[in-house]
Amino acid sequence: MTLPRRFLPSISALRALEALDRLGSATAAAEELSQTQSAISRQLKTLEGQLGVTLFLRQGRSLVLTPQAAEYADRIRSALQQIAQASVKLTVNPVGGSLSLAILPSFGMRWLVPRLADFARLHPEVTINLSTRLKPFNFASEPFDAAIHFGKPDWLGTEALRLKTEAVLPVASPDFLASHPPVRAARDLLDLPLLHIETRPNAWAAWLAAHGVEGAKVNGTIYDQFSTITQAALHGLGVALLPDYLAEQDLATGRLTCVWGDKTMISGAYYLVWPVQNGRDPALTTFRDWLAGQAEDEDLLPR
Template identity: 60%
Template sequence: MSVPRKFLPSISSLRALEALDRLGSASAAAEELALTQGAVSRQLQTLERQLGMELVQRDQKRLLLTAEAQDYATEIRQALNQIVQSTLRLQAAPLAGTLNLAILPAFGMRWLMPRLPEFSRLHPDVTINMATRLEPFNFSTEPFDAALHFGNAQWPGTQSLLLKHEQLLPVCAPQMLEGRAVSGPEDIMKFPLLHIQTRTSAWRDWFNRNGIVEGDGMSGTIYDQFATITQAALHGLGVALMPDYLVEQDMATGRLVALHPEPLESAGAYYLVWPERKSDAPGLLKFREWLAGQAQPEDPLPR
């Protein structure tokens, strides 16, 4: 990537700008950066010359940032923090294998997390850093080595490992059934339906597989995560179409009831996905070899 020099100011100048904005005075910025106030002022002058615009208002001995410079400093602060985090990851990697993993909140917490103590026991040298992502992203712009992904695993430039097929059940709170009979899928359509934001066609697909063609008029409330849609179902707000592993405990205690006798396998599945360029990363190699032993074998049901 070829970028004109004026768009890539020196780190020293940017640190001076950020520190002055955050601390409010040149003396405080100079103390934090282990510089003299004069050196801070010169760094800011260099930045002004490079950008070709005024960033600092000089009022006697005080340095005040312009409104535009304050906005610029806010954005620069995020970039500097990203550089720090990337440098820490780079320095830590040779000492102990590090895996930066994007997880789906529900699947990560309920399926992966209970299994991780075994991995930590077998591979104490590998540190797993996790952050949640609800939708696919670009590995080239996000600092992840791998991701837990739901779908069909067709993610350009990646490889994948099947972890688990998903079985779906329509569930609701017992109080919703008072005085109402459910003898088949068509009766479920009479209830308020709860939808998950990342799978807007899930209910329609489920009804279609049960021989019921539903038009575009299917209504209901939408939730962004399984954690919130589960709470909505528990409080009697409607019927949720849920992965069976997420509602097993609530069904066992009677807090939720199933409105269909058997779960149906959804079209997608859970995968570990990683970019091809990182296939040989030590931490990722250990993690996926271990995870392969935790993964569900290929579904024996006919497809």
Template identity: 70%
Template sequence: MPAPRRYLPSVASLRALEALDRLGSATAVADELSQTQSAVSRQLQALETQLGTTLIVRDRKMMKLTPAASEYAATIRDALEMIAKASLKVQVNPESGSLNLAILPTFGMRWLVPRLADFAKRHPEITINMSTRLKPFSFTEEPFDAALHFGNGDWSGCEALRLKPENVVPVCAPDLLGQTVVAHPRDLLTLPLLHIETRPSAWAQWFESYGVEATGVAGTLYDQFSTITQAALHGLGVALLPDYLVEQDLASGRLVHAYGGATRSLGSYFLVWPVEKSQDRSLQTFRDWLATQAEDEDALPR
């Protein structure tokens, strides 16, 4: 049953309210929307009339949203973004499907993107739209059809396809070791250790795999693999990095193994999608193709 018309205001009036909440003045709203201030004012008045409630406190030439209107504007902002993405989707690929995919920046660029030419060749009718996300998010709050995630494959309300286990190796610049002899994993505790924000327990897990208890390992924190790799290259400490990221630097001698070789971490990379999207035709096609690219013995969705 469609919603009553009074609860479906015009997009123009909703854009004006959202912009006023974000920008704080009718002048700025008019500039952003390429309209006159009087036109913006009329749209806001029409919105108040349609909803039958006061949304804006007017004080001389100042306009300020009520607390309820600010909350309303925040919800509208998400809805307008979804409408814009849906419009782009139908404009870019009106005769077929598309997939909105969240990717981890480093893994997405280094592992997925080089493989996408094959998918595009096989399925030119499907458009893949990608956005990077570093931190966990909810599919109910962001309009993604699927995402590349790192973990154990146990996301609530989702199904997952395991793509690749992550093997990690401790590396550093050659000069950092100096005269230090690393004869045992515990010897690394005497060196500065670099941490990645998305793997807060990585060092503790690595030490545990060698039987070394090392809870609360101190060190500097980085938000992306690109920055932590540069920190290691410049001798700021030992970084625990996926082996596929440091192959070239190890081969060239810019980085060296701080201890041992690659060890399997306690996580893998997955394609994850909400259960309600499982029958989406574009997602099914992409998932089936991606399964052929998976680097794992058990790549079946679970």
């Protein structure tokens, strides 16, 4: 169905409206868009006439969007972002396409990036662009086609491919262990300074419960990323509960030592997630099919 022309305003007018809403003044919008203030005003007036709705009010020499116009601007902001993303993908790699992927910094660098050479060898026609994000976000307002996510596959409006269930182990530096009483049981770790990662607030409690220590009060210092908590453990500040893929290199070189026990599975896993509407994108499909072969879990169906 073809929409009436009045409901398809020009991109320049929509950009003017979006910029005015975001920046708060026609002067700032004009500067960002490299136009004159009068040009911005004309575009907004034309848009107002085309839609037949009051979009802005004059307060002195300033333009102020109506509440309805501000809501409209918020909606078209997502649409403009999607148009820009599609244009970038087309121009950067018109043959094989490109994929903008948000990754968790530690998992991305230690697990994904070492495997990407194989993907590049098999699929040189697809370009993968990586940026780090620590938390879920709105795909409509961020320039990403997919993301690596830890937790549960409950990211609204997405499908998911499970990559790896997290297995953790308690580690510390040899010097730290030499200066503290020996650990003979899981409960003994409660007498040591425990290091916590902000994104896994219940990790220590879950690990202790898995080893029969229920309801323990767990204290310690908190770190925002695995890179910092790993450095804290290396410098003897306490015991860190690290994913196996992060600890293996330092364990192999003797810089860290497993304090007690072995790998322990805890709740949560790493997923590739993507918006439902992107599911048939050729670059994403190619990457997802390849990544399924790298995953360690048996249940690989999107859900």
